[in-house]
Amino acid sequence: MAFLPPPMPRIARTLPTGPVLVVAPHPDDEMAGPGGALLLHAAQGDAIAIVVVCDGTLGDPDARYDQDTYKHARETETTAVAAEFLNSDDVTFFGFVDGVTEGNVDAIYPNLPPDPDDKRRVLVNGLASHLEAQIERVQPRVIYHPWCGEVHSDHWACGEAMKLLVNNRPELFTATDVLGYEVWSTLVPETIIETTAVISTKMAALRRYHTQMSYVDLAEVVAGMSRYRAMLLPYESRSEPRYAEAFIGSFTGSELP
Numbered sequence: 001m002a003f004l005p006p007p008m009p010r011i012a013r014t015l016p017t018g019p020v021l022v023v024a025p026h027p028d029d030e031m032a033g034p035g036g037a038l039l040l041h042a043a044q045g046d047a048i049a050i051v052v053v054c055d056g057t058l059g060d061p062d063a064r065y066d067q068d069t070y071k072h073a074r075e076t077e078t079t080a081v082a083a084e085f086l087n088s089d090d091v092t093f094f095g096f097v098d099g100v101t102e103g104n105v106d107a108i109y110p111n112l113p114p115d116p117d118d119k120r121r122v123l124v125n126g127l128a129s130h131l132e133a134q135i136e137r138v139q140p141r142v143i144y145h146p147w148c149g150e151v152h153s154d155h156w157a158c159g160e161a162m163k164l165l166v167n168n169r170p171e172l173f174t175a176t177d178v179l180g181y182e183v184w185s186t187l188v189p190e191t192i193i194e195t196t197a198v199i200s201t202k203m204a205a206l207r208r209y210h211t212q213m214s215y216v217d218l219a220e221v222v223a224g225m226s227r228y229r230a231m232l233l234p235y236e237s238r239s240e241p242r243y244a245e246a247f248i249g250s251f252t253g254s255e256l257p
Contacts, residue, residue, distance in 0.1 A: 009189040009232055010250055015040055016177060018141025020048045021134060023162065025146055025154040026056040026098070027078040028209045031085075032222050033181040034144040035202045036195025036245050041142070042086045043198070049090040049138045050082055053127065054154050058098040059212060070211070071095075077209050085205040090138075094130055099154065120157075127161040128168075135165070135172050143173075147180030147187050147248045155184060180248035182225075189246035192232050199226060199243040 020041050024030035030038065030050050038048055056074040057067075065073060075093055082088040097108050100123070102116055112119045135143070148159035159180060166178060179191060195202065203219035212218055226243035233244055 006188055009192045009246065011234065012191055012193045012251055015044065015046075015193070016141050016251055017044060017046055019138050020046050021138045021140035021143045022048065022050050023131065023143070023145040023158050024050060024052045024078075025152070025158050026054050026059065027052050027074040028056075028206070028212055028218065029146070029155070029183055030078070030144075031081060031202065031205050031209075032218060033146065033183045034179075034245060034247070035205060035222075036198050036226065036243070037144065037193050037247075038086055039198040039201055039205075040193070040195070042088075046141075047090070048082070048086045048088040049134070049140070050078070050086075050088065050092070051131065051134050052078060052091065052093045053130075053158055054094070054096045054098045056098060059215075062215075064214060065211060073211055074209075077211065081205050081208050084208070085201065092134060094127075096127070101153065124157055124160045124164060127157060128164045131161055132165055132169065132172070135176075140176055142251070143176055143178045144181050144247075145178070147182060147185075149187060150183065150185045152184045177251050178249050179251075182246060186225075187246060187248055189229070189232065189248070191247040191250045192229065192244050193247070194230070194233055194242065194244045195226060196230070196242045196244075199223060202226075 022030045041048060055071050057071055060070055079091050082091050100108055105119055112122055145162040146155040146158045148163055150156050150159060166173060203223055206219040207213055227241060229244040229246045230242040233242055
């Protein structure tokens with residue numbers, strides 16, 4: 001009997017060209033998660049559309065900012081980063097409530113069915129409908145979304161909504177590669193993209209999110225994850241650090257074992 005580990009991830013040697021859609025649960029997740037990949041897409045001239053699902057208002061637990069303008073501040077950070085670093089003005093904010101839980105869901109959405117599983121199903125289906133409209137609008141060659149194993153409920157919901165669409169509307173994805181990314185929870189990667197060439201730019205972009213940097217140095221945290229993911233790159237006898245991002249899913253015809 002053979003005992004086999006999961007297969008080694010594929011290393012993306014090139015990225016597909018064409019429109020890109022990234023699903024971000026909150027403002028900054030698009031850069032914290034697949035930001036390196038997005039920077040590489042931008043460098044090769046790909047149009048990038050960003051969908052931010054939740055309003056991000058729980059990102060200020062100590063109330064350091066004016067609560068009347070905080071949501072707008074986070075949106076402004078995201079549009080500024082998209083323009084400066086991704087050459088994109090295509091940013092859509094769904095504005096869904098941050099951090100919906102079983103304890104507050106009925107107050108936020110009062111007409112949901114009583115069963116908790118049915119509540120989640122209705123919410124995921126509603127999000128899937130919103131994402132479906134964006135996919136039809138953008139006609140993306142590549143979609144990046146949070147993977148379904150994220151422990152944050154908002155991230156998880158985004159992953160579940162994308163999984164629902166892939167299963168129920170496969171015709172939407174006949175010419176689209178769909179890759180799940182990590183932020184809060186590490187995944188067992190199927191694809192690795194080296195981001196060494198753009199890691200300093202990714203860190204600079206993350207530091208533009210001043211509302212979040214006041215709590216934690218996102219750039220250093222994310223760089224640490226990227227450094228860790230580079231362990232899966234093919235060995236090269238050089239001393240400088242390398243960086244990478246990990247994904248569930250793969251690119252059609254653009255990777256080598």
